[in-house]
Amino acid sequence: MKRGRTWRGIIAGTCVVLGAGVLFLIALAPATLLDVGLRHATEGRLRLAQARGTLWSGDGVLEVRDETGHAVGKDLSWSLQTHALWRGRLDFAVAIDHAGEAFPVRLSMRGIELSGADFSLPASALGVAMPQMAALGPRGELVFHIAKFSRVGEALSADAVVTWKDASSAVTAVAPLGSYELRFNSVAGALSATLRTLNGPLRLDGHGSWRGSGALGLSATARVDARYRSQLTPLLSLIAVERGDGDFVLQLGPPLGGALSPGGLKEP
Structure with missing residues (x-):
């Protein structure tokens, strides 16, 4: 009996020592390691620039980058929640732009949540994430609400909405063009996206998908109110094909297998 208690004590002591060693390494590991992980996971599209501190606690600038290195970023800070270390994962409290409440990010051997x-x-x-949009000089504000997102292995799951508020463009005087919502849901281990118009003279409707690598593939139709057609046709011609009567069809990112056929898109 004493021998059994002795072995249990040795095992428990070893676990404590190893745990302390892990905490020590995390406390010393540079924050730049997070940039390495982001770059690898997103094929270079997301980066953590000006990273300072350690994996335990730090800050930097979260950037969206295009292939040329052009970036749009926001301040980001994080702190490690130590209670999860014993479960073999890293739980962080993350804040963006020093505003609002921090949200949880969980990293493990299985993936990210x-x-x-x-x-x-x-x-x-938008012009960084979707190079075809860069020619429009998009303006306005993108508001993100991510109720949940996870990537475990190759499987993606999400419930998220991106709203483009008061959208406008550097190449037209018509402003705002409208406000638009792109909603993401999970379908068969990938993400399905639905685009709809909230308001405005330029009405967009479409769908897309993302499987975790490359760019989001998005197919959509655009319809312009008659009084704005002469002003907005040159704008839409930069990224879309005109069908006539103020209707345009556009493809952003990889093709979606026939989505540009006349019956392949839902008309707004």
């Missing part, structure tokens, strides 16, 4: 994230970016980020 986050929930309750609310933040905004300038609409110029």
